[in-house]
Amino acid sequence: MTSATPPSQTPDFLRRNAGPRYGTGMWPMVNPRPWNLTPPPPEPGKPVIGVLIDPVSVASEVAGELKTIGWPGIGLMDQDFQMEVLNTPSSEIPAKIEAWFVAHRDEICDTLLTRLRGYDVAGLSATAVEAMTEAIESYRAGKHLSTVRTLFPEFECFARAFTTDPTQKVNQKQAISDLKEMINRTPLMKDDPLEMFSLLHFIDDHFFQNCWTVADAQMFGPIPNRHAELHGFASYGHLQGSSTLLCVMDILLKLMDRLKKLNAFPHLTRSTSPATG
Structure with a gap:
């Protein structure tokens, strides 16, 4: 049997009592x-602190x-x-x-277009790639309202891709709920956790929250809300609104591509399975 680590040697204790942190x-x-990004002067006989x-x-x-x-x-x-x-x-x-x-508008557009070419969302949305392409070019031209109104319908389109039967009528609220649940269950990759964490709160806390009046829309400030935009309570056709929609749609396309590779869509699996007999 080994003895427990003395409290004075635990990582938490050492972090709290390590003196100045550089x-x-x-x-x-x-x-x-x-x-503190300035290293201390070296002391004779002691290790240099980087x-x-x-x-x-x-x-x-x-x-x-x-x-x-x-x-x-x-x-x-x-x-x-x-x-x-x-x-x-x-x-x-x-x-x-x-x-x-x-x-950096042109650089942003070029980066997003390059990413878009690497996503495979065929079978999940008939228009997502075309919509994203047109939205990026609208953004490049400074047409922020066109960017926003081109992209918002694609969120619900992707949401309906999670239904087990694409021909089945799905309640809009349930479709969005299913989309958010699947996003939360999607595994992260080493290259995107911070981007994911920083963008998904827009979906959770803003994009699909209930908005029934102009006063409701004002509570969201400049952050887009789908209901407010589509029903005329507010408009997000400005730089912040269109930038947010573009970045969130990019991360959604990345997630859909990843989920497709993980065979998360039953109707696609059925349609591509070899016939048995």
Whole structure:
């Protein structure tokens, strides 16, 4: 029998009592900000202390800042800009993010188009790829209302792809509920957890929430709500609204592609299975 680890040697104790912490820490155990990125001077006879800057920790912190102000984009921003965001006063971050989206519009569109070519959603939506392509080009041209109204119907289209019988009538509320449940059950890959976590709250908390009046729509601010847009309570045909729709549709296409590879759609499995006799 081995003895238990003394309390003074447990990881939690060591983290709390390690003295000054340098660098970002490793995600998900990110050091509290402000980070000390200046290494201490070396002391004779003691190891040199290095400063660790973990890019995932940096992205995690920036994703939190973006969520607070209702902007997407963590999967599109390079680390240099992310560090700039973290060094910006909170009151100035919204304007900085908006300016970044304006300055990088063509780069954003090219990146999303490249991603789109790698997704296979055939059989799940007859128009998703075409709609996303047209929405990206509308965004490139600054036509934000066209971007928003082109993309919103595709969410429900994907939702209905989860029905066991595509010919069956499905209640809209149930279809959206099934979509959100399947998204939550979709396995993450090593390249996208922060992007997923930073975008899915738009679906959970905003896109499909009930909205019956103009006052309801005002509670969502500039973050898109499907019911408000389609029924005229508010419009999200602006940079923040269209940027959000594009980024969330991109992550949804990625999830649908992944689920298709995992054979999550019964009607596709049946239609592609070899005949038996």
